Amino acid sequence: MRSKIEQIRMSKKNTADSGIDIIESPEALASQISRAEIFFIKYKKALIGVAIAIVAIVLAFAAYRFYIDSQESTAQSALSNVVYAMENDSLSQALNGSGGNEGLLAIADNYPGTDASNLAHLYAGIALIKQGKFDDAIDHLKSFSSSDLLVQGRAYALTGDAYMEKNQPEEAISYYKKAADYKSNEFFTPVYLMKLGIAQEKAKQPKDAIASYGKIIEEYPLSAEVTNAKKYKGLLEGEVGE
Template sequence: MSKKNADEAGLEIIETPEALAGQINKAEAFFIKNRKIVLGIVGAILVAIIGFAGYRFYIDGQEGTAQNALASVVYDFEADSLQKALNGSGGNEGLLSIADSYKGTDASNLANFYAGVALLKQGKYDDAISHLKSFSSSDLLIQARAQSLIGDAYFEKNLPADAISYYQKASDYEKNEYFTPVYLMKLALAQEKASKPADAIATYKRVIEEFPLSSEVVNAKKYMGLLEGQVGK
């Protein structure tokens, strides 16, 4: 059928009751023939919609409780009372409980970040990595910070290759003049520890060339010079 004829057929459906009735009859026949399939699809869509609405209602109800619990425990975290912050005190829930009990809420997500930092300070690197990996944020600074902290944990575990991966993510994430040079310095040190001097030199050069006003430039030049002397450049 040509485009013109197709257009005319379309107009016929609109303009003549007989043509419209024919299309309705075809639709009815299709529904009768495929009734179970059609109803099954419609039912699945309704279940998904109702399920999502119910989930959001539940999560919204949990969010207020979780935020209140988090507000209480942050004081302990900021006071460096890490054990109290992690496990709770005086009837208040701790970061570990908030992260686990209110999954899906913003408070649980943030509790994972705080818990990761506290566990890292305590030298519990595997637990710190687990909580920090469970954290995600659209914030330009905090997400990169979380990646860098995961790198720190791997570095302390003497796993420089894994540390390199996360320092790279941190340094590549939404670059800025203040924190990116710090992440690059960590990356270079991990590359040195992983016996990758050429990569480390290249990273130190990035600090010097891309962030010339950074306070990290002095150390970048010093460490790069030492490394170049060692590899004979």
């Protein structure tokens, strides 16, 4: 009787030989090819459909990128013509364009998916706030998105400002919180926390406002907002009896 070790060796040998047989034996190889042919024939339509779908997706993506790249170039050129008007507070010209040049509103709408369109939404929001058109400003600011360290937080805060101008402190609070929580930094976060505290006071949330002012004092003691934060916090604590 063969030992267990010999049986294991024979089993491994047979397994290995089966692969060699397929390569060395024409009959075995033909059998494997035949099975593959049968599988292909059986699922021919499905396999071809999948292949066509993959090619279509690749081509569609390539076409989309080509389109976006071409649009980006045009949109960036249009946006550069608007920046000068923005810098000189020619708000109507910046928003609506002039001399055949597109304004921020047109750039934002006509070049979706481009960086220039995205930035045009932000600029339009700022200009519309200055014009007192707060609802329109909110729509554009909400359409803007960025992973930048500072700009997205600024957009959140501006949205909060627009809601405060509309006397809607509850809505403003949610955006000031987003601004304060977005990539915290010593330069702008204290400003956003101060805005948050003021909005919370207006919304009759004194304890929350105290917490916001306290965060400035504790976490950003060197900021310019600390003096007012201490003042407002002390006044509120006196009112609520803390």
